[in-house]
Structure formats: structure tokens, C-alpha cells
Amino acid sequence: xxxxxxxxxxxxxxxxxxxxxxxxxxxxxxxxxxxxxxxxxxxxxxxxxxxxxxxxxxxxxxxxxxxxxxxxxxxxxxxxxxxxxxxxxxxxxxxxxxxxxxxxx
Amino acid sequence: xxxxxxxxxxxxxxxxxxxxxxxxxxxxxxxxxxxxxxxxxxxxxxxxxxxxxxxxxxxxxxxxxxxxxxxxxxxxxxxxxxxxxxxxxxxxxxxxxxxxxxxxx
DNA sequence: TTGACATGCAACCAAAGAGTTGCATATTGG
DNA sequence: CCAATATGCAACTCTTTGGTTGCATGTCAA
Numbered sequence: 001x002x003x004x005x006x007x008x009x010x011x012x013x014x015x016x017x018x019x020x021x022x023x024x025x026x027x028x029x030x031x032x033x034x035x036x037x038x039x040x041x042x043x044x045x046x047x048x049x050x051x052x053x054x055x056x057x058x059x060x061x062x063x064x065x066x067x068x069x070x071x072x073x074x075x076x077x078x079x080x081x082x083x084x085x086x087x088x089x090x091x092x093x094x095x096x097x098x099x100x101x102x103x104x105x
Numbered sequence: 106x107x108x109x110x111x112x113x114x115x116x117x118x119x120x121x122x123x124x125x126x127x128x129x130x131x132x133x134x135x136x137x138x139x140x141x142x143x144x145x146x147x148x149x150x151x152x153x154x155x156x157x158x159x160x161x162x163x164x165x166x167x168x169x170x171x172x173x174x175x176x177x178x179x180x181x182x183x184x185x186x187x188x189x190x191x192x193x194x195x196x197x198x199x200x201x202x203x204x205x206x207x208x209x210x
Numbered sequence: 211t212t213g214a215c216a217t218g219c220a221a222c223c224a225a226a227g228a229g230t231t232g233c234a235t236a237t238t239g240g
Numbered sequence: 241c242c243a244a245t246a247t248g249c250a251a252c253t254c255t256t257t258g259g260t261t262g263c264a265t266g267t268c269a270a
């Protein structure tokens with residue numbers, strides 16, 4: 001219902017990269033996700049926490065390891081009920097724009 | 106090619122609202138878009154500038170009025186080539202998650 | 211049991227963001 | 241021409257954010 005945390009979470013390139021890496025290989029630990037990120041472990045942990053709070057990542061503890069799993073549902077929800085709105089008016093919008101651009105002269 | 110400005114632009118609820126209002130009625134002036142927003146005209150202008158820089162809004166001057174037009178193309182591009190990636194792994198991701206959740210015990 | 215490993219918590223910092231106010235500029239209508 | 245209208249520009253404030261460092265905690269393996 002509340003898109004805001006998802007949009008906010010997606011606004012950062014590092015977080016989008018983390019999601020992308022989870023998409024390729026699901027269930028990675030914090031340490032594994034740190035590799036290749038040019039920042040401290042704590043910084044990565046913060047990003048993952050934001051993704052978790054946006055419900056884009058689910059977490060499972062296995063002993064001392066924290067496993068991270070991608071949850072694509074919120075992204076698909078946004079795609080369907082928010083981005084979908086901008087699909088229909090596409091043609092008419094471009095028509096309006098063209099019309100306006102030629103309005104004067 | 107560079108998604109970042111678009112994601113950043115979409116990260117703010119006021120800007121999403123502005124896009125929504127343009128979707129309903131295209132080609133509005135700055136002043137028209139200010140109505141109903143609980144902030145100064147300058148604040149709204151800043152938001153519109155960000156949307157413009159993200160190529161989500163196109164602008165046409167008509168005398169002293171600045172007309173704003175929605176450009177849904179970047180949104181659709183993101184939907185197709187970024188969100189689409191999270192469509193295919195949906196099932197397997199949920200399967201992995203379920204499997205992981207039942208891994209222990 | 212103990213050292214090494216995986217993570218969490220908290221304080222701190224610098225930069226970016228969202229908003230304000232005040233003033234400048236350009237266009238229109240009377 | 242002039243006043244009202246529509247917008248731009250710039251400086252300033254406050255909060256959020258992305259990052260750091262230092263230390264604490266919990267778990268595994270030898």
C-alpha cells in the first residue's frame with residue numbers, strides 16, 4: 001500500500017546493485033555481499049537493512065550467518081499498479097506534446 | 106542508459122504526485138501545478154526541474170507561462186529493462202526462500 | 211575453551227535534499 | 241505605459257542520507 005519505502009530503497013545505485021547480485025545468486029551472507037562493494041561492511045549492512053525494511057529482501061539466520069533473499073514482489077506490485085498507469089496515456093501524452101509544440105507559429 | 110536520475114526523481118512522493126497530476130491533465134503551468142501542493146511555488150519549481158532533468162517532464166514556453174508535459178518513456182524503459190529482470194526469477198526466488206526457511210530443523 | 215569469524219550497535223561526519231525567503235526579470239492586459 | 245502576473249535565481253536553514261570508526265556480542269572449529 002505504501003510505495004514510498006520501496007521507491008526510496010530503489011533510489012540508490014548501491015542498493016540496486018545489491019538486489020541485482022541477489023537476483024543472480026540468492027541467499028548470500030552479508031560478508032559475501034560485501035565483496036566487490038567499495039565500502040565498509042557496516043555501510044553494506046545499512047543498505048541491506050533499508051532493503052529489508054522495504055520488504056525487498058528477506059532474511060534468514062543460519063548460525064552466525066545472515067542469509068539474504070530477494071523478494072521481487074514489491075517491485076512487481078509497483079510495476080503493475082504504478083508504472084502501468086503510465087502505459088495507457090503514452091500515446092495521447094505524446095500527441096498532446098506534439099500538439100503543444102506546434103501550438104504557436 | 107543512466108537510470109539513476111529517474112530512480113532519484115521517483116524517490117520523492119511529491120514528485121510522483123506531480124507526475125500523476127500531469128498524467129491526468131497534461132500541459133499544466135507551474136502555477137496550476139502548485140495548487141494543492143502544501144509548499145511554496147519555488148519548492149514545486151525545484152521538483153519540476155528535477156523531473157525535467159530526469160527527462161520525465163518536457164517543457165514548452167508559451168509567453169510567460171511554462172507548460173509541463175509528462176514523458177512516460179523513461180518510466181516504461183525502466184519497467185521493461187530493469188523491473189523485467191525481476192519477473193523471471195520470481196518463482197525460483199520464492200522457492201529458494203521457502204527452501205532456506207525450512208533448511209534447519 | 212579459546213581464538214577467529216560474522217554480525218550488531220552507536221556515535222560521529224560530510225554531503226545531498228527539501229524547503230524557505232527575498233529579490234530580479236519578463237510578459238500580458240488594461 | 242504600468243500594474244499585475246508568471247517565473248527564475250540565489251542564499252540560507254534543517255533534516256536526511258551515505259559513509260566512517262570503534263567496540264560489543266554471539267557462534268563455530270580446533
